[in-house]
Amino acid sequence: MENLNRKYERASKRVKEYMGFYRHVKIFIVINGLLYLLKTGTLNRLMPEWFPTEPYYFDWVTSNIFIWGLILAVHALYTFRHKIPLLKNWEERQIQKYLEKEEEGVDEFK
Numbered sequence: 218m219e220n221l222n223r224k225y226e227r228a229s230k231r232v233k234e235y236m237g238f239y240r241h242v243k244i245f246i247v248i249n250g251l252l253y254l255l256k257t258g259t260l261n262r263l264m265p266e267w268f269p270t271e272p273y274y275f276d277w278v279t280s281n282i283f284i285w286g287l288i289l290a291v292h293a294l295y296t297f298r299h300k301i302p303l304l305k306n307w308e309e310r311q312i313q314k315y316l317e318k319e320e321e322g323v324d325e326f327k
Contacts, residue, residue: 231299234295234296235296237296238292238293238296241289241292242289245285245286245289249278249281249282249285252275252278252281252282253278253282255275255278256272256275256278256279258270258272
């Protein structure tokens with residue numbers, strides 16, 4: 218029963234990670250989509266008169282999309298780390314290395 222509870226907790230944690238990633242993608246698309254539409258001038262007719270509509274006000278949008286895209290890519294790597302064979306193999310090798318050191322009597326973690 219203990220093993221089943223641990224499996225359930227791990228599965229629940231992974232599902233929450235996926236949900237968090239997909240929420241991040243949705244927010245990225247909505248916010249940066251609106252900012253890009255502002256930058257291109259598509260939404261200018263919907264903005265109030267006092268709102269700055271000159272293109273140079275939105276020069277930062279491209280760098281924002283790029284930086285946020287990099288952050289999203291890192292979030293994707295973290296979320297899908299179990300599905301990337303290179304990362305999974307590395308993790309297994311590291312675990313094996315530490316198990317071998319522990320068998321030799323060298324415990325680095327005390």
